Amino acid sequence: MRVHRVVIGLLAGLIAGSIVAASSNPTTLRVVGFVAPVGELWVNAIRMTIVPLVVSLLFVAVAERETSEGLGRIGAATVVTFFGLLIFAAIVALLLGPPLIADMKLTTQAAAALRFTATAEAGPNAAKVGQLVGLGAWVTSLVPANVVKAAADGALLPVIVFTFLFALAARHIEQSLRNALVAFFGALANVTTMIVDWIIALAPIGVFALVLAAASKMGVALAGAMAYYVLAISAALVLFALLMYPIATVFGRIPLGWFTRGVLPAQAVALSSSSSLASLPALVEGGRALGMSTPITGFVLPLSVSVFKVATPITWLIGTLFLAKLYGVAVSTTSLVTFAITAVALSLTIPGVPQGAQLLLAPLLVSYGIPPEGVALLIAADTIPDLFGTMTNVTGDLVVAAVVARQDVAELVDEAASSSDA
Numbered sequence: 001m002r003v004h005r006v007v008i009g010l011l012a013g014l015i016a017g018s019i020v021a022a023s024s025n026p027t028t029l030r031v032v033g034f035v036a037p038v039g040e041l042w043v044n045a046i047r048m049t050i051v052p053l054v055v056s057l058l059f060v061a062v063a064e065r066e067t068s069e070g071l072g073r074i075g076a077a078t079v080v081t082f083f084g085l086l087i088f089a090a091i092v093a094l095l096l097g098p099p100l101i102a103d104m105k106l107t108t109q110a111a112a113a114l115r116f117t118a119t120a121e122a123g124p125n126a127a128k129v130g131q132l133v134g135l136g137a138w139v140t141s142l143v144p145a146n147v148v149k150a151a152a153d154g155a156l157l158p159v160i161v162f163t164f165l166f167a168l169a170a171r172h173i174e175q176s177l178r179n180a181l182v183a184f185f186g187a188l189a190n191v192t193t194m195i196v197d198w199i200i201a202l203a204p205i206g207v208f209a210l211v212l213a214a215a216s217k218m219g220v221a222l223a224g225a226m227a228y229y230v231l232a233i234s235a236a237l238v239l240f241a242l243l244m245y246p247i248a249t250v251f252g253r254i255p256l257g258w259f260t261r262g263v264l265p266a267q268a269v270a271l272s273s274s275s276s277l278a279s280l281p282a283l284v285e286g287g288r289a290l291g292m293s294t295p296i297t298g299f300v301l302p303l304s305v306s307v308f309k310v311a312t313p314i315t316w317l318i319g320t321l322f323l324a325k326l327y328g329v330a331v332s333t334t335s336l337v338t339f340a341i342t343a344v345a346l347s348l349t350i351p352g353v354p355q356g357a358q359l360l361l362a363p364l365l366v367s368y369g370i371p372p373e374g375v376a377l378l379i380a381a382d383t384i385p386d387l388f389g390t391m392t393n394v395t396g397d398l399v400v401a402a403v404v405a406r407q408d409v410a411e412l413v414d415e416a417a418s419s420s421d422a
Helices: 003-023 026-063 069-102 108-120 122-130 135-141 147-152 156-170 175-201 203-216 224-250 256-273 280-289 294-307 312-326 333-349 356-366 372-380 383-404 406-421
Strands: none
Touching: 003 026, 003 203, 003 256, 026 156, 026 175, 026 203, 026 256, 026 280, 026 294, 069 224, 069 294, 069 312, 069 333, 069 383, 147 156, 156 175, 156 294, 175 203, 175 280, 203 256, 224 256, 224 312, 224 383, 256 280, 256 383, 280 294, 280 383, 294 383, 312 333, 312 356, 312 372, 312 383, 333 356, 356 372, 383 406
16 A cells, blocks of 8 residues: 555545535535545445455464464464553553543533533433443354354354364364465455455545545534534544554564654554554554564454453543533542443443444443543543544554564564565
8 A cells, every 4th residue: 555645545534524514515515415425335346355364364364373372372472462552552641631631621510501401412312322232142152153244244253263263173184174274365365355456445435535525524523622622532542542652662672763664554544444444454554564474463453452442441542531620520549440440341332333342331420429421521522533543453453563573573573684685
């Protein structure tokens, strides 16, 4: 992917959309209406490739290996890295959240208006919260009764579980049959990758259309306090994403410039589509460009995209502090630390539904004396923070892969150094 073209598309869409939002001209709004479907078609085209890409890469990664020792090491390293980054995110949230919200100016009139809005919009959200599955149901859903339906519903984690078991079973059948399956899924991976390359080549157009449509709708003014919250949480997410770069450099042994180029296309897709899943093909391409092996691009990245939401501790903590100030609830330091630990523990079980993170937050607020209907405000203001949260999650996905694949990347760096010396 030509990174500079994607960046140009992103900036052009943002500038053009902002102009449209500021002008509110009916003609330009109609033009945006014609352009918007182009971005949706592009995202749908990316989503179309995700299941065959994940299934084929994961099968080859698992079935090709003669022993499970390597897979066990990769799996353990992945889980440890997940929690390491989540704890780091919680620490950053604890350091940034209180001073950011303490500086927020909230008048009595603004607080009353926001509370009224939250109460008015709380009904539908309460119904959605009641429909959330518990931990037991979430664990049960990992083994799908119908894997085809799970794939059609976009439930990637159950598909990964089935494919992993299928590939493990393939390692115990006759060698010639296993080789045939590996050859088939290898060919499927190559064909799907070719399609992804064609789609990614259109990224500047797709990103421009998506960002244009999103930016043109951001002309709706937020109240001062809500605008401050949106800016504060977005800034915290961007800062944390940048703080993860040194982790990829130090623990993943990736030169900073290499990692920046490798992750930027996936970040552009995340910022324009607000979908970690849609960013997966670009992540796989970035991982390959960084020298990561098939077990990393075929196993670690799909798993990370499915369950790893490193932005959760930051969004939950700052959102809770905002609501606590709005409703005049004092939250102690001990409570904040407890809440951060809870965010780390629950982040891997966030339901794959729109605003799933905010909906899961609602029941937790009650234990801190904060009215759960305040979540309606967080959802209403979620458009911009969700873009940056997705971008942060995608960055974390590649950081995890970099740390787990540090040996693969180190060899590539050594080869590049040797070539430059020669």
